[in-house]
Amino acid sequence: MTTELLSGIVLDEQTELTLGELCRACCRHAEWIEQLVDEGILEPAGHNPAQWRFSGTSLQKAHIAMRLQRDLDINLAGVALALDLMDEIESLQAVLSRLQSRD
Amino acid sequence: MDFKDYYKIMGVKRDATQDEIKRSYRKLARKFHPDVSKHSDAEARFKEVGEAYEVLKDPEKRAAYDQLGANWKTGQDFRPPPDWDAGFEFSGGGYTRADSPAYSDFFESLFGHGFGSAPHTGAQGGFRARGEDHHAKVLIDLEDAYHGAEKTITLRSPELDAGGHVITREHSLSVKIPKGIRQGQKIRLSGQGAAGFGGGGAGDLYLEIEFKPHALYRVEGRDLYLDLPVAPWEAALGGTIKTPTPAGPVDLKIPANSSSGRKLRLKGRGIPGNPPGDIYVVPQITLPSADSDQARDLYRKMERELAFNPRSKMGV
Numbered sequence: 001m002t003t004e005l006l007s008g009i010v011l012d013e014q015t016e017l018t019l020g021e022l023c024r025a026c027c028r029h030a031e032w033i034e035q036l037v038d039e040g041i042l043e044p045a046g047h048n049p050a051q052w053r054f055s056g057t058s059l060q061k062a063h064i065a066m067r068l069q070r071d072l073d074i075n076l077a078g079v080a081l082a083l084d085l086m087d088e089i090e091s092l093q094a095v096l097s098r099l100q101s102r103d
Numbered sequence: 104m105d106f107k108d109y110y111k112i113m114g115v116k117r118d119a120t121q122d123e124i125k126r127s128y129r130k131l132a133r134k135f136h137p138d139v140s141k142h143s144d145a146e147a148r149f150k151e152v153g154e155a156y157e158v159l160k161d162p163e164k165r166a167a168y169d170q171l172g173a174n175w176k177t178g179q180d181f182r183p184p185p186d187w188d189a190g191f192e193f194s195g196g197g198y199t200r201a202d203s204p205a206y207s208d209f210f211e212s213l214f215g216h217g218f219g220s221a222p223h224t225g226a227q228g229g230f231r232a233r234g235e236d237h238h239a240k241v242l243i244d245l246e247d248a249y250h251g252a253e254k255t256i257t258l259r260s261p262e263l264d265a266g267g268h269v270i271t272r273e274h275s276l277s278v279k280i281p282k283g284i285r286q287g288q289k290i291r292l293s294g295q296g297a298a299g300f301g302g303g304g305a306g307d308l309y310l311e312i313e314f315k316p317h318a319l320y321r322v323e324g325r326d327l328y329l330d331l332p333v334a335p336w337e338a339a340l341g342g343t344i345k346t347p348t349p350a351g352p353v354d355l356k357i358p359a360n361s362s363s364g365r366k367l368r369l370k371g372r373g374i375p376g377n378p379p380g381d382i383y384v385v386p387q388i389t390l391p392s393a394d395s396d397q398a399r400d401l402y403r404k405m406e407r408e409l410a411f412n413p414r415s416k417m418g419v
Binding site: 007 | 129132133136137138139149153233236253276277278279281284285288289290291292293295307308309310321323328
């Protein structure tokens with residue numbers, strides 16, 4: 001059986017997504033993405049929605065926001081807070097594992 | 104199939120009020136939400152709690168479930184009694200297949216196939232939805248991040264066959280792992296998720312990269328940390344020694360009077376990228392064991408001639 005070799009896009013800071021691409025990847029309307037931007041959850045480059053460019057990490061954040069909103073029924077301000085705290089926990093854990101591996 | 108005790112999963116008594124069930128669900132959902140929770144089995148627990156709530160939040164489903172009796176225990180082999188749901192008037196509790204996570208066989212056997220006369224949105228005409236996104240983890244070696252790699256991964260996913268039945272499909276994909284990939288990064292393969300319904304597009308596949316633990320290096324972003332054993336005289340006198348890197352051994356200059364734990368940086372030798380990462384070499388001074396007369400003599404000579412007290416700063 002031959003399988004073709006697939007190449008994907010790495011979702012990092014270098015990846016750029018337009019508003020339309022982000023909407024399609026999230027299956028959501030542009031209005032919802034705009035709300036995430038208003039809330040400061042996503043920070044695209046560019047001045048207006050037509051010029052917005054989102055990083056690959058924005059897509060991951062949008063997905064998490066979508067799941068938190070759907071599963072835990074929290075509003076976007078709550079989602080923004082949760083995401084900030086999760087970032088903070090992640091960086092604290094990196095420090096912790098660095099310290100622990102020194103012993 | 105195994106019986107599931109939804110009350111136990113939800114952590115409530117059988118006579119709990121709807122409010123108690125709701126509160127308990129909220130608490131457990133927050134605790135086990137896969138995006139938030141650090142529990143290793145968070146996803147499974149979250150699904151289980153979701154399934155239990157799907158039944159207990161709906162008075163009709165709950166009543167039908169209660170009718171099975173309280174004598175069933177979790178894990179017991181279960182088969183629904185014939186016509187077990189006869190005599191119930193169901194109006195449909197909003198169980199729509201399109202957005203439901205894959206529920207257990209137990210759930211499907213009770214509520215799955217045309218439970219009551221619930222309006223059923225399956226693969227029927229006029230219904231159209233994009234396929235679900237799929238997520239999977241890919242384990243790679245640190246060396247793969249240096250050189251790039253091709254990985255074959257096998258995915259198992261529940262899908263609906265032509266007759267609307269849930270089947271597990273297994274398929275393999277070959278995926279290119281680009282050079283410079285980091286731990287925890289995601290690769291998006293568009294259109295490789297679940298097929299859509301009624302002409303809707305396929306979902307996407309997200310692969311999360313996870314490095315296998317390495318015997319020598321600890322990875323942090325693009326940087327690597329390496330504990331490198333050095334002889335006391337190498338640390339004391341300085342010099343050039345060989346150190347391994349994932350791309351092959353390189354020479355490392357050790358300054359005189361190095362101490363254990365002081366990091367030495369090999370710039371740009373970490374995981375490739377723009378900018379590439381660094382390798383931090385942490386010297387670990389390793390003593391030759393005093394297991395021969397010659398070795399013991401040398402240590403005695405140092406003791407006599409160096410006048411070294413490592414605890415002088417402690418006042419002893």
